[in-house]
Amino acid sequence: MPAASPSSANADTRPRVEFWYEFASTYSYLSAMRIEDAAREAGVEVVWRPFLLGPVFLALGWNDSPFNIYPPKGRYMWRDLARLAGKYGLPFRLPSRFPRSGLLAARVALVGVEEGWVAPFSRAVMRANFAEDRDIADPVVIGELLAALGLPVDTMLARAQAPENKLALRAQTERAAELGLFGAPSFRVGEELFWGNDRLADALEWAVMGGTSPAGDE
Amino acid sequence: MPAASPSSANADTRPRVEFWYEFASTYSYLSAMRIEDAAREAGVEVVWRPFLLGPVFLALGWNDSPFNIYPPKGRYMWRDLARLAGKYGLPFRLPSRFPRSGLLAARVALVGVEEGWVAPFSRAVMRANFAEDRDIADPVVIGELLAALGLPVDTMLARAQAPENKLALRAQTERAAELGLFGAPSFRVGEELFWGNDRLADALEWAVMGGTSPAGDE
Numbered sequence: 001m002p003a004a005s006p007s008s009a010n011a012d013t014r015p016r017v018e019f020w021y022e023f024a025s026t027y028s029y030l031s032a033m034r035i036e037d038a039a040r041e042a043g044v045e046v047v048w049r050p051f052l053l054g055p056v057f058l059a060l061g062w063n064d065s066p067f068n069i070y071p072p073k074g075r076y077m078w079r080d081l082a083r084l085a086g087k088y089g090l091p092f093r094l095p096s097r098f099p100r101s102g103l104l105a106a107r108v109a110l111v112g113v114e115e116g117w118v119a120p121f122s123r124a125v126m127r128a129n130f131a132e133d134r135d136i137a138d139p140v141v142i143g144e145l146l147a148a149l150g151l152p153v154d155t156m157l158a159r160a161q162a163p164e165n166k167l168a169l170r171a172q173t174e175r176a177a178e179l180g181l182f183g184a185p186s187f188r189v190g191e192e193l194f195w196g197n198d199r200l201a202d203a204l205e206w207a208v209m210g211g212t213s214p215a216g217d218e
Numbered sequence: 219m220p221a222a223s224p225s226s227a228n229a230d231t232r233p234r235v236e237f238w239y240e241f242a243s244t245y246s247y248l249s250a251m252r253i254e255d256a257a258r259e260a261g262v263e264v265v266w267r268p269f270l271l272g273p274v275f276l277a278l279g280w281n282d283s284p285f286n287i288y289p290p291k292g293r294y295m296w297r298d299l300a301r302l303a304g305k306y307g308l309p310f311r312l313p314s315r316f317p318r319s320g321l322l323a324a325r326v327a328l329v330g331v332e333e334g335w336v337a338p339f340s341r342a343v344m345r346a347n348f349a350e351d352r353d354i355a356d357p358v359v360i361g362e363l364l365a366a367l368g369l370p371v372d373t374m375l376a377r378a379q380a381p382e383n384k385l386a387l388r389a390q391t392e393r394a395a396e397l398g399l400f401g402a403p404s405f406r407v408g409e410e411l412f413w414g415n416d417r418l419a420d421a422l423e424w425a426v427m428g429g430t431s432p433a434g435d436e
Contacts, residue, residue, distance in 0.1 A: 060288050070278050072400040182290040195294055198416040
C-alpha cells in the first residue's frame, strides 16, 4: 500500500470509492441504501456520483431500460430485487411505473454533493421510488423529501434547475460514458471499475487493499 | 423445511441445485470450477444442465455475445473476469477467440450427465477454453480431454453426435428458454431462478433453506 501523503488537517485520508448511481435504477437502490454503512465498516470514504443512465443506454442502442426491452431479464430482475431486498432487510414495493425519470432528483443530488447532504437525500429518493411507489419525477415529491431533511425547498429546487447545475449533470453523465460505465450502480476505485450491486464488497476491499491513493489525485 | 419424503436406498436426499451453463460463457467458467466444492460444503447436490446460449440470445435479438455487441460491457467483462479468477485462485488466459462454439462440448457433456463424468469433463473443457486458449470446437481437442479422463474417445464422440443426443441438447436448450433463462450461468432451485456467477452462494443457501423438495418432483 502507498504511504499516506501529507495532507491538510481537514482532508479525508481514508481510501475512496466513487459510487455512480441513477435514481431510476433498481440495483442502484440496493447499493444506495447499503453503501455508507458498508463503507464505514471498511474505513472507506464514499464519493457520491449521481448521473443519468438514459444517454449511456442510448449510446448502446437502447431507448428504454434493458429490463423493459428484454422481458425475461425484466421478469427475473423484479424477482431478484425482491429477494435481495429481503436478504438486506430493505423495504421494497413494485413501482407502478418503471423506469421513472431520475433527472430532477439527480440535479438536486448534485447540489447535495456540494452541500454535504447527498447521502440522506439519495436514500430518501430511492425509498420513495422503490419502497413507497412515489413519483420521483414530480417536484412536489422531491420538495417533500427536501423539507423532511430540513432543507429550504424553493432554494434547492432553484439551484438544481439553474443552467450551470444542469450543465454539471450533463458533464457528469458524459464523464460516466468516458470512464467506460455502461450501467448502474458502478463503483470506481482509482482506475478500477466495478459494476453492479454485487460488486460493492469487492470495490470496498479493493479500496482498502490500496487500489486508490489516500491523498486523492483527481 | 419440508420433511424428507421416503426414498429408495440409492436416492440422493440432499437438496438440489440445477446448474445451467454454456461452455462459451466466461462467467460459466468461474461457476463450473467452483460449484462442486461450494455445493459439497453446503450439503447440496449439483444437477449439471449444459445448454446453448446462442438460440436463447437469438430470441432476444442478439446474433453474437452481448459482450461483443456492446463493447463497453465486453471490455469490463474481461477485466472483471481476470480479477475474479485471481480472487478465486483460478487460472485465466484471454482466449484468442470469443465466443467459441460450445456445441460439441455440450453434446458430449450430455452423455457425461448420463454416465456420471459431466463434472470433471466440464471443468476440463472450461479450463481448455479460458485458461489454455484451446479450441473447444475442435473434436481433436475434445477427444484429448476425454482421453485424459480415461474415457473411450470414439465411442463418446459417436454417442454425442447421435441424432437422439443432438435432439436432447436441442430440447434442453428449449427448456432453458421456457424456464425464463436469458444468460449463463443460471441456477435453479425448485422454481426459483438465480442468474450469474455472483448468485451461486445465494442459490446454494436457498436450496439449504428448503426452497427445493429433497425427494425431487420433476
